Amino acid sequence: MSLDTLVLPAVADLASPRAVSIPDIDLGFDKPRAQTRVVVAMSGGVDSSVVAALVQAAGYETIGITLQLYDHGAAVKKQGACCAGQDIHDARRVADRIGIAHYVLDYESRFKEAVIDNFADTYLAGFTPIPCVRCNQSVKFKDLLETARDLGADCLVTGHYVARVAGPDGAEMHRAVDRARDQSYFLFATTRAQLDFLRFPLADLPKPAVREIAAALDLPVAVKPDSQDICFVPNGKYADVVAKLRPGAAEPGQILHLDGRVLGEHAGVIHYTVGQRRGLGVATGEPLFVIRIDATRRAVIVGPKEALAVREVVLSDVNWIGEHVDGEDALDGRAVLARVRSTRPPVPGRLKIGAGWSVVLDAPEEGVAPGQACVFYDPAHGGQRVLGGGWIAATDLTDPRSS
Template sequence: MGALTGKNRVLVAMSGGVDSSVAAARLCDAGHDVVGVTLHLWDYPDDGVKGRCCAPEDQHDARRVTDMLGIPHYTFDRRELFQEHVVAPFVDAYLEGRTPSPCVSCNRSVKIRELFTLADRLGAAAIATGHYARVVREGGTARLYRGRDRHKDQSYFLHMLRASELDRLILPLGDSTKEEVRAEAITRRLAGAHKGESQELCFVPTGRYDAFVAERANARIRPGPIVDRDGRVVGQHHGVHAFTVGQRKGLGVALGRPAFVVGLDATAATVHLGDETALHAGGATLKDTVWDDDVVFPLQAEVRVRARHDGAPAVIERHVDPMGEASFVVRFVSPVRAVSPGQVAVAYRGDRVLGGGTIEASLPSSPQSRAAEAPMSPLEVAP
């Protein structure tokens, strides 16, 4: 393996999956000096169940692809960082009655952060990933846009990136569909071209979040009551970590009518049930927000309150307290179902991502929404 040189070097994140492999191949076709990097984030038990992000066979496939492309490949151990910034907060959130967004946390605090650090170490001017999203330059400033494939769009998970970071980010798959990428991988005969899609978190491949949290709770799980909309105790639970807002199945109670989890009180170890209407929120308060530098409030936008949410029209207000601290409130034009604390709200205008933040609390719906009366902000976004 030769010395790393070249002014157009691009460090590409290699997971061993179809998307990152095709991204690397396209960068090579474009004439870039490409360096493949795999982050070792998690160790899997030998139980026959594998994830897609960092299982041993995926690291092997990443190396096979880079060998085929004739580019260098490095694996870096970031398990401790992943545990600190993703796994531990994931467990804490469920124990506190919140529904976390670990993929957002991973991109924010581990993957993208480390890729930029490694790019500087390896002399790369840019980094690239296999995300289905686009970077569009407007007036010399890099902005984040949805990917062309709306069913695969992953801009939600990158909403926290600032213009200076987007300026160094290349997303080779942004204008492609998943079907096109899969077909290209097969045509190129890339290792792993026929791999299926992972539907679960990389570190909980079984999908049993409750069991994963229970194993790591260190005696913090508290049993408690399940109460109905009138406050009557209708059952008992073994921990609020096993429930999420909007859940209907697996409640362990029968009320003779449809019932949903409408609230989780970890302090009182109580699961609150209600009907469908009680799930609808009129808004949400946000924390840990990041906004584009040209956003003006009040901001009229389409807001997604979870990764698989289509989005809902809303107005985002900025409030400043006497100490000068800013806070942000989302007010929906029409009530939105299952707005869950811990999830991330991301604002869009058209295909452009404007920013977002973590949902701190949902707000009750009201007959008349203030969002419908709010003026349009002066932000202009290219079509």
Template sequence: MRVLVAMSGGVDSSVVAALLVEQGHEVVGATLQLYDHGAAIRKKGACCAGQDIHDARDVADRLGIAHYVLDREQVFRREVIGDFADTYARGETPIPCIRCNQTVKFRDLAALAADLGCEALATGHYARRVDGVHGAELHRAADAARDQSYFLAATTRTQLTLARFPLGDMPDKASVRALAARFGLAVADKPDSQDICFVPEGRYDTLVGRLRPEALAAGEIATSDGRVLGTHEGIARYTVGQGRGLGTASWDGADKLFVAGVDAPARRVIVAPRGAIESTQAIAAEVNWLVDAPDAPLRCQVKLRAREAPRDATVAWDAATGLLRITLDAPGIVAPGQACVMYDGDRVLGGGFLRARGSVDSARAAA
């Protein structure tokens, strides 16, 4: 086939390109430029930046394949970085990797693949695409420690039909680096990207403050019954379940306190003991189904955060409102803004973005 490979300049996507060339496919490489070259080239641990573009081009030259660089700075700034800052300003916790996959990666690269006459779009994600009875299915990777299926839950069924994930069956990252060495790729020992790619130094609050200054305005830290225990320097610095950074509001008598919620209009952070912040109920919007949407309550497993294990739950889909109502078998921490991804064993059924109970934005829910 003619295959478009999304080449970030890292070892994973480089190995994907090399494997497909070795298998006899006609491979075309594409790299997304998401930052200004001059600024990006100095960023350590960032992907899709200056040095990474050079690395991707070098790999393409070694493999003898065509390579394109797509300028997506403005789109990335608007749809990923802007959404990141907006989500914090609403008092929620964003998950930008899903937004990036949903927009500048799969949407834009799928369009490029069509323009170039490619029959497939391959990426370096650790996930598996399985041809099922009713079409392409998304499954977790063989290496559970590196599985990225959670971050691909917003991929549409049409995009999944086009997608290929050659690393999905790899047993571990060491095997991928060994392949890179065998192919003679200079990126074989290149470190993995760290933190959020556009905030490589980890100071996301500085970025949010520049774009949404109100998210770093001072406010109160209080209990759910209104007792003020302390102050904070911006709601963007807090997420549901967080126990650090509360200062004098870290304890209420003998009880250790955690963030239970964020009231953005009042610039107030709500705290409570650990047991009080857990819930068995959640709501998700912007739901993307990778199976036929169920017309009755569905038993499945859900992940409410990228680094937690799937937990048993019952979900109910309301097509009229576009909302997914989740009932967990055991209480968990529900952080609005994060993703809820549904699984049946290893298979991804779909996913959406968690919303605060009772304050669902109908416009975003219908998006």
């Protein structure tokens, strides 16, 4: 991608208030751009809108697709979300502004089954889900990608902040230049085949530059706020959504100290997550944190902060997109940088391959919650390349007092 100013008819037709440096998007095909069909996933936000404008400005045959994922009016009333209500309207306005075909596809039933229902069931099982990963994994990069192929597209383009880099063994996933916006953690489940078909034009752009382009091209979403939290969860109240989806499923139980003492009762495990300190409703004279959740016993186990220390993370449904190897056993002991939360930096560790996959961390990490993801990065070159990841199924909790 170069940052040379383009003077293309598609851009010149827009009433830009000033000259602007427009990135020339090269999607890497050996044929004329006008004969290259590109589907752009348009959520109605500024990132995907700028991507659509840049792809169209670069001369590709551009088709915008917006997914309606839930009934914004009937299900939840939340502003700043994506893929419903006002956001669909905004995507349509952007498509009209830049002059591309735009379609809205009803994926509501698929989204409910693959994402919303999974979210509720995962919480009830005592885990802490990441619905954004499930959405990318099951809806956007599976169903939408297949739809793009059905339309004869050469690739699917999204506004994610992540990089696709051509490597010696095929396409690689790398972290975005803007580390504050990097979304590689949420895309760890992307397969090699999907990565071959995907393109991410925002990899080299910081967010302020994206907004500058949107303003220069007079896109109607240039100053639209970024979406916050989970799109179908109003006001961040996860437990309310679970209770609505699974009425009566959240049963009360006991709050137990690590030493076995019964400290109180709770109204349902859905109100708690590993590492939580506030709102426990118990007091012993010492700071207490949720250490683990035993949904089978309906028990919330609490203890001191140091009891949150985790050295080994047990994984399920691992997706490996690193170097090609002859069998999983070849990765046993492989050094990685492991990221156990989207808000945490990657930390050193090693893969452990036995009956299943796990990561043994060089130093303990606190607040590692089953249901979250553990994403692997290559320690070489500053951890830029994404090697894959898996879902955290269990943790080896190391209580320093027992050592």
